[in-house]
Each structure stands twice: as C-alpha cells, then as structure tokens.
Amino acid sequence: MAKDIADLGSVDPLAKPDWAMSRRERAAAERARLGHPVRRRWPAVLVVALLAVVGAAAWWWRSPEAAPSVPTTEATQPAVMQINRDEWTTLEPATLRRTVEVLGSLRPWQRADLSAETGGRVDEVAVRPGDAVEPGATLVQVDVQRLTLDMTLARSNAEATRAQLGLAQRQLERQQALVGRGVAAEASLEDLQASIAAQQATLAAQEDQIRAAEIALAGATVRAPFAGVVASRSVEPGTVVAAGTPLLTIVDPTRMEMVASAPVAAGAQLRPGQRVDLEVDGVEGRTFAGVVERIAPVAEEGTRTLTAFVAVDNADGALVGGMFGTGAIVVAEATDALAVPRTALREDDSGTHVLAIVGDALARRDVSVGESWQGDLVQVQGLTAGERIVTAALPDLEAGQPVELVDF
Secondary structure: OHHHHHHHHHOOOOOOOHHHOOHHHHHHHHHHHOOOOOOOOHHHHHHHHHHHHHHHHHHHHHOHHHOOOOOOOOOOOOOOEEEEHHHEEEOOOEEEEEEEEEEEEEEEEEEEEEEOOOOEEEEEEOOOOOOEEOOOOEEEEEOOHHHHHHHHHHHHHHHHHHHHHHHHHHHHHHHHHHHHHOOOOOHHHHHHHHHHHHHHHHHHHHHHHHHHHHHHHHHOEEEOOOOEEEEEEOOOOOOEEOOOOEEEEEEEEEEEEEEEEEEHHHHHHOOOOOEEEEEEOOOOOOOEEEEEEEEOOOOOOOOOEEEEEEEEEOOOOOOOOOOEEEEEEEEEEEEEEOEEEHHHOEEEOOEEEEEEEEOOEEEEEEOEEEEEEOOOEEEEEOOOOOOEEEOOOOOOOOOOOEEEEEOO
C-alpha cells in the first residue's frame, strides 16, 4: 500500500495517457518504467555542431585565400579633385608691362623770379599772390622821373653833337672847294676831317647813352614774361629798390614737372619719351599721365639714385607745386599678349606645359615660354584665348584627371 502510494506520487501529473501517446513516446515511457534512462542526444549534437561552425569560421578568416574581396572593375577610376576658384583662370589677351618705380616732388615746369632791372622807388605793385596774369601785363612800376630826365639829357647832348657835326661837314666842303681852286692849302683839310671824325664818335656814344636810358626806363615797368599765376610777392609800394632786388615770382601751373628719383641700376632702361603713370598724394583715385623729358647723366652722391624729369599735364589745375608723388615708368610693353602666372608652368621629360580644364577633366597643353613680365607673369605661345588654365602649383594634378570646380 505504501509502495503504491509512492508510485502514485512519482507519476507525472502532466504525463499523457497511453491512448494519446505516439509509438515513440510509448517506447520511451516503457523504458522509463523498466528503469532505463532516456537518451537525450540533441544537446550534445547541438554543441558538436556549434564547435564545428566556430572552427571552420576561424580557419576561413585566417586563410589569405579566403579573405573577403571587393568586386572591382578592370581599371580603377582616379579620384575627382576639387579646384578652387583662385586656383584657375580664364586666359584672356592683356597688355603686359615692365616698369621702373620712381618717386619725387612736383613743381611748375615754368617759373620766373622777377627782379628790379633798375633802381628807384616802387610806385605800384599791381598783383598779389594767386592772381592770374597774361603775357606783357604790368606787375610792378618803379618811379621813372629820374630815368626820364636821364633819357632827355642824353638826347639833348646827341642833338648838340649832331649840330656841331653838321657845321664841321659844311666847313669841310667849303675848304675842299677852296683847295680845288688853289686858294687854300690842303693841310687845312686834314684838321677839319679829324674834327669831324671826333664829333662822329661822340655822337655814336651819345646815341648809345640814349638807348641805355630807354632800356632803363622800360625796365622800370616790370611785366609778366608769360601767362601764369603769381606765386609770391616780396615788394610793396614806396619801397626803394636797387637793380637786382627780388620783386615777384610767376609760375605756369598748367604743366607740372616731377623731379623723380629712380634706382641707378635702372638707368640703362630709361629713355626720354617713355610714359609714366603717376599717383599723387592728396589726389585719391586718380592716375596722371606723364612723359620722361630728361634724364640726369650722373647719379646723386650718397643716395645712388638717378634723377628723371617727368612732364605732367595739369590743365585742370588739380596739381600744386610741392606735392609728392610716386610713378611707374613703362620701359617695355606688349599688347594683346597671352600670359600665365609662373606657377602655372609645369616641367617634365616632354617639356614645358600647362594643365587646361576641358569639360570635367584636365588636358595637357604644351607651351613655348617667352619674356617675363611684372606680376610674375610669363608670356606663352601654344594657348588660345578663353581656355581655363590651372594656375596653382598643385603637384598631384595630371592630365586626364577628373576635376570639379568649386567656389569656397
């Protein structure tokens, strides 16, 4: 009874009844009743299978032949390179220049420092600094009373001498008639002829005195030698001046002259007639055109600079004497030329070339190199206007490489 109760307690309450079991389940139940254990093979099989998979995977990954491969095309395509806007340029014809830099001050090209030609009291000063004057205009008038008297006296003396000379000539004529009739001796003629020669010499000197007095009288009126502007005045009415006393300064401001200093090493390149582009302090945003007129033959001691005199038109009066300016003398020029920055040139075994941007790729363009110009430009042949040229020194670029133009 106790055993039956124990057996009932060991029965699985969830076990299927015999009528619900399959053949395999009934066999397993029978083996359990007889005391034989049930063989659970699936955990061991699962472990063995898992170990086999792990070993195969490890062997596969370690084997170089089994390394994963990426499908590739027959030829690997090069990477697309980006080129910024400041690394290429469109080739256009341009005017190329080579210049020499100069600097210096400006002054009126024509200037006259007027002085008194004769002494006397200044009666009138007709102009002041800044006044415009025309040629021949009266500027300063010196007292002419004494000068007029001097001229009148010189003329009177000359008239008296002429009268005496006329009388002596008539006497000579009468004496010659008497000698011709044999009434008078020929020796008397010599005395009259000597007297006439002396009087002629005296008259000539007196006529010179008249001309000198006239010049002095004319010099008492100081006139403008050319059209210009009064720059300075150093005399006032009532002042007594002597010959040579400074009175006024007249300048012509319609044309200026720049006294420019150039490097002595550039002396061989400078020539009269070369164009000069000037920028003047105080006149912003404007460039003045000048022309080299003269060049000093000797450099300045100490500074080792060569002086060039540059004429500048100033018809509008924008420039004033004393202004300071800088200029560029054009010593060489080429018009409608094609040039590239020196950094655009590339060298290889085939020669000099540049890289042109054709569509979305680079193309080689062989070039012939010409002269070097200002701005680190080099004149070239073998290119056409409108081509896009790589100007930056990008060593990784090569012909045929695809590119993308960007603008950062």
